[in-house]
Amino acid sequence: MGSTIEPNRLNRRDLIKRATAIGIAAVPASGLLSACAASGGGSKQETGKKTATNPFGVADSAGLEVIIFKGGFGDDYAKRFEQLYSKQYPSAKVTHTPTQNITGLLQPRLNGGNPPDVVDDSGNAQIKLDVLQKAGQLTDLTPLLDAPSIDDPGKKVRDTLQPGTVELGTIGGTFCTLQYVYTVFGLWYSGKLFRQHGWSAPRTWADFMSLSAEIKKAGIAPFAHQGKYPYYINVAIMDLAIKNGGPDFMNRVDKLDDTVWDEAPAKNAIEAVYQIVSNNYLLPGTNGMTHIESQTAWNQYRAAFVPCGAWLENEQLKSTPSDFEMTFMPMPSLPGDKLPFEAIRGGANEPYIVPAKAKNAAGGMEFMRIMLSKAGAVAFAQTANSLTVVKDAIGPEVQLRPGTKSTVTALKAAGGNVFNPTYLYTASQLDVDMGNASSELMANRIQPAEWLKRVKTATQKAKKNGS
The missing domain is CATH 3.40.190.10 (Periplasmic binding protein-like II)
Structure with missing residues (x-):
């Protein structure tokens, strides 16, 4: 798109x-x-x-x-x-x-x-x-x-x-519309940077936190995000929650069941993301950056991970070093996840009529x-x-850029474990309200309990408004 x-x-x-x-x-x-x-x-x-x-x-x-x-x-x-x-x-x-x-x-x-x-x-x-x-x-x-x-x-x-x-x-x-582009969402890193430092992509959140400590010691920020557009960090938070709670949790979110925000999957996800903040693993200034600014800082090796969809590679062509080796990975697993590590958010978009x-x-x-x-x-x-x-x-004979190739690999590994919440389409104001809370959380102005409270209230408002 x-x-x-x-x-x-x-x-x-x-x-x-x-x-x-x-x-x-x-x-x-x-x-x-x-x-x-x-x-x-x-x-x-x-x-x-x-x-x-x-x-x-x-x-x-x-x-x-x-x-x-x-x-x-x-x-x-x-x-x-x-x-x-x-x-x-x-x-x-x-x-x-x-x-x-x-x-x-x-x-x-x-x-x-x-x-x-x-x-x-x-x-x-x-x-x-x-x-x-x-x-x-x-x-x-x-x-x-x-x-x-x-x-x-x-x-x-x-x-x-x-x-x-x-x-x-x-x-x-x-x-009546062909949604043509298939986008997957997750975390991205530089294969070159990881190889140079001997780092491995983490499969669990505990490993992600341990690796983040190593990354910080190396003088690199573990995590950057598109702070001016909290939609991105919302996706990361909700993907952690959906993988932890499984399809039933996602369906209840889509149905605007406000009780989901009182339950473990939502709490586990937001507390995990808050660890990035509380451990000071954020790239300085990322909370005020646009998508291009944060992604370009990542391309400059100032941060190790950035959350985004599969459009990232094409969007960053001019800023990405030729040997960067852009690589996609699913969100790491939390303890007790009902969906496997390989599970990813994916879906069609970019409407043609x-x-x-x-x-x-x-x-x-x-x-x-x-x-x-x-x-x-x-x-x-x-x-x-x-x-x-x-x-x-896309067969193995098709020549693709590294990032796109890694999304093909990830999608095949996910198999049937691809999910795509619909509240973004049917209750868009909920995502906006959630983003406002996420901005406050990432800036360390509120903590997880307040985030959950605000998002629960936003869900109740969305349901009352007929979303």
């Missing part, structure tokens, strides 16, 4: 964080609804004959217009997709438009009934998907799921996707089918340095 959580990246974490939650500039529903009623039928859609290899009936010469949010993932990957499309439809003119202002570019065209054919609806200026769906502005993409896979026509596209992809793309009971009144909606869905081929997944991994929702698309 490109970004999702903070100013510019904020957009991408859309995945989860904001998986609609943080900082999106939403278009008022009324504006689109009234436009929908006024714009009539729009341009006549161009279609061709449906065949086994052309399941949507794409017209050979119909142009295809693609608008891409140019954020942390850039837009070179989309150009690779477009090249694959042009190979299949050489007579079709493909138009590529990168932007960081999706709303400014897209809303007038939706209102006018002449939208583009494919849109990466991401970034701070994203148009909220539920607004588009309620306004009837999104094409039902169920035919895409039921179309044959390009790689194996004996399989439907839906059978080639990571678990949860269809659910996350379903709004109001209709699959085909507007309902697109002139070449069939071509838009075919473009997505190409995205969901192994060739498309490899092109994205090599160009945007992140994974996609296509299962088993």
